[in-house]
Amino acid sequence: MIAHSQNKPKTFFVKILRQDGPGKPSYWQRFELDYESELNVISVLQRIAAKAKTSSGEKTTPVCWDCGCLEEVCGACTMVINGKVRQSCSALVDKLLEDSNEIELRPMTKFPIVRDLFVDRSRMFNSLKKIKGWVPADGYYDLGPGLRQSRANQEMAYPLSECMTCGCCVEACPQYSKIELLPHSGESDEQFEERKLDAYSHGFVGPAAISQVVLFNLHPTGKMMAGERLDALTEEGGIQVCGNAQNCVAVCPKKIPLTMSIGRVGRETTFNTLRKWFDRPANKH
Numbered sequence: 001m002i003a004h005s006q007n008k009p010k011t012f013f014v015k016i017l018r019q020d021g022p023g024k025p026s027y028w029q030r031f032e033l034d035y036e037s038e039l040n041v042i043s044v045l046q047r048i049a050a051k052a053k054t055s056s057g058e059k060t061t062p063v064c065w066d067c068g069c070l071e072e073v074c075g076a077c078t079m080v081i082n083g084k085v086r087q088s089c090s091a092l093v094d095k096l097l098e099d100s101n102e103i104e105l106r107p108m109t110k111f112p113i114v115r116d117l118f119v120d121r122s123r124m125f126n127s128l129k130k131i132k133g134w135v136p137a138d139g140y141y142d143l144g145p146g147l148r149q150s151r152a153n154q155e156m157a158y159p160l161s162e163c164m165t166c167g168c169c170v171e172a173c174p175q176y177s178k179i180e181l182l183p184h185s186g187e188s189d190e191q192f193e194e195r196k197l198d199a200y201s202h203g204f205v206g207p208a209a210i211s212q213v214v215l216f217n218l219h220p221t222g223k224m225m226a227g228e229r230l231d232a233l234t235e236e237g238g239i240q241v242c243g244n245a246q247n248c249v250a251v252c253p254k255k256i257p258l259t260m261s262i263g264r265v266g267r268e269t270t271f272n273t274l275r276k277w278f279d280r281p282a283n284k285h
């Protein structure tokens with residue numbers, strides 16, 4: 001039984017779903033920590049790593065996780081906390097302990113596990129490459145000032161630009177299935193990487209990448225590649241895979257209007273396909 005003073009527990013428990021490496025079996029471990037006010041989940045994980053002992057006193061390896069900015073900007077620390085996918089740097093322990101004296105941490109389920117709570121989100125970055133998620137402005141000479149962007153465009157683009165490729169939307173999406181490959185014996189790192197990227201290129205790109213197509217196609221210079229981005233979304237794993245369940249928009253921590261982006265890209269890919277069909281040489285006569 002946990003003793004409480006002024007409604008705060010003296011100690012609390014953290015249950016973590018662990019995995020020692022890619023393809024290894026997962027297992028639960030429970031840790032007990034002294035209560036301190038104003039902790040976030042990252043500081044809890046730091047204390048667990050320093051202690052490396054379970055609640056039953058058994059010595060264990062430090063739990064592994066990923067983080068970067070510590071202010072909900074990089075997306076690296078995303079995990080499933082008490083059943084909800086979110087960033088661990090902005091998950092406050094006082095809030096999580098309101099209903100129970102135990103916090104449950106699991107890795108996201110749609111990405112391969114690197115170790116414990118650390119997942120490999122490279123499929124999302126690969127999707128950004130597939131849709132050419134950049135403005136083509138590099139060069140060896142002075143390109144001069146960029147084209148001006150209208151106020152209306154800026155207002156639409158800004159919320160879309162807040163995407164941090166965190167993975168919450170794809171974790172919630174029923175159409176985004178996990179793709180996990182393991183190295184074959186004798187396969188080099190380069191061969192494994194190539195096989196992995198090929199498998200990713202057949203999977204659903206997901207709502208974040210679809211929304212980035214809207215962002216870059218709105219940009220006065222970025223729109224030079226609008227057709228190529230829309231073509232990428234009509235290939236295998238493109239927008240046709242979306243079943244419009246709208247789970248993605250409900251979990252996005254940046255409140256990005258993903259379903260608006262999906263609707264807009266759906267119409268634009270249709271026009272793009274029709275335009276290409278009517279532009280075919282056989283139809284020019």
Ligand code: SF4
Binds near residue numbers: 167255
């Ligand atoms: S769209 Fe939202 S939930 Fe999806 S990756 Fe971007 S920030 Fe995360």
Ligand code: SF4
Binds near residue numbers: 174206
């Ligand atoms: S609307 Fe599309 S992308 Fe969003 S959760 Fe549903 S199927 Fe996935």
Ligand code: FES
Binds near residue numbers: 070072075076078
């Ligand atoms: S550490 Fe960057 S979002 Fe949490």
